[in-house]
Amino acid sequence: MSKSKNDYSNRQHMYRKDYELFYYKDMQFKNVSLHHHDFFEVYFFVKGEVRYQIEGRNYHLVPGDILLVNHKELHQVLIENPDHYYERYVLWLNKDYLRSLSSGRTDLTRCFLDQEKKTLLRTSMENHQLIRGILDKLHYQNKEDGFGADLLPKALLTELMIELNRMSFEEDKLQPQVKKNQLIDSVISFINEHLEEEINMDLLAAEFFISKYHLSREFKKYTGTTLYRFVVQKRLIKAKGLILEGNPITSVYEECGFGDYSNFFRAFKNEYGLTPKEFLGVMEERKASETRADTRI
Structure with missing residues (x-):
């Protein structure tokens, strides 16, 4: 399954009403100024030397780290070594769309809005591969328009958000590095x-x-x-x-x-x-x- 990277854009608003997924791989990337979105963001870190600031907390990231950022949190990325490739997936989720994927029993927005939510998920190798696999399939579907193209992204997003919610509220096995x-x-x-x-x-x-x-x-x-x-x-x-x-x-x-x-x-x-x-x-x-x-x- 081939995967092409997206050209980076500094826009901070969504064009679509459901979700947008980007796969970025940049060299000499400049810091992004402090900002927020009117939607949820899932950030999956692949490679680089970066620090992420969210609401006054500094997260030193390692490959496989996942950040869950809600619509009220001010955040920015700080590049610590611009000479290294900075590789990541960025998933934007419309709040109402994510609620529409939820059920009365399963609230998929919980990992963004719950008082006890984790901002940084440090994944095991198994979970790392699971989440990246879903993101790769979802990214591939952005270019597909064949049979089931309307249903498969919804299924993949539902699976992704179920897994992220499970990870967000399970006991920490790997302690993330947070400077606060x-x-x-x-x-x-x-x-x-x-x-x-x-x-x-x-x-x-x-x-x-x-x-x-x-x-x-x-x-x-x-x-x-x-x-x-x-x-x-x-x-x-x-x-x-x-x-x-x-x-x-x-x-x-x-x-x-x-x-x-x-x-x-x-x-x-x-x-x-x-x-x-x-x-x-x-x-x-x-x-x-x-x-x-x-x-x-």
């Missing part, structure tokens, strides 16, 4: 719980009884960004969720701590290239298009 800082973990938890309130370095320094200069340095070290930038991105993630739930755009900014609408409008446009109203219009049109397609099936 208890202070930064606590600061990020505080931020997530107080997004609608004023948050700044002085407030956090007082809350955690620490010098703001030390906090600033440690925060940048473990998250890869500044406190201000991190808070803005987190507020925007919350704002998008509220908009999609039907909350009025003109009141969302208050619930997310932006202070005034102009600041919210500017931050949203700078981050996503769309105004809040344009974003809502795009999402409503996409949903209407999917509904029309479903009625034709």
Whole structure:
């Protein structure tokens, strides 16, 4: 079974309504800036020297490692040796599509959303081969349009997500290498719980009884960004969720701590290239298009 690599693209949005799978193999790859998606991501590491930052935790990866990233987690990859090949599979999953593959008994989104979920799965050789085998078959199906081409990807994705969920909640046999800082973990938890309130370095320094200069340095070290930038991105993630739930755009900014609408409008446009109203219009049109397609099936 032949396998061709995808040309890397820095887009962070899905074209399809179900899933997209990429197989990348790059040399001299540059770091990706801190970002999030409106969908789930399964990242399967094959080769390279990289470190992955997710919500202030740093993961030093070994071949076969799997990362499960949900739609609210800020993350980025850091290349530690650009002269080595950086090889990986990246699977994007629409949240609603994954729910549609689930059943009343089996929730396939659990490995992304459960409070006890693991972010990094360090696999045994047996599981490594199993997961890579499924990903290879799924990647091959991207180019196929023969008999069963509409059913086999769904079957492969269901099998993949069942296995990942099983692995995510079984007892750790292989201990992954995670570099984290208890202070930064606590600061990020505080931020997530107080997004609608004023948050700044002085407030956090007082809350955690620490010098703001030390906090600033440690925060940048473990998250890869500044406190201000991190808070803005987190507020925007919350704002998008509220908009999609039907909350009025003109009141969302208050619930997310932006202070005034102009600041919210500017931050949203700078981050996503769309105004809040344009974003809502795009999402409503996409949903209407999917509904029309479903009625034709």
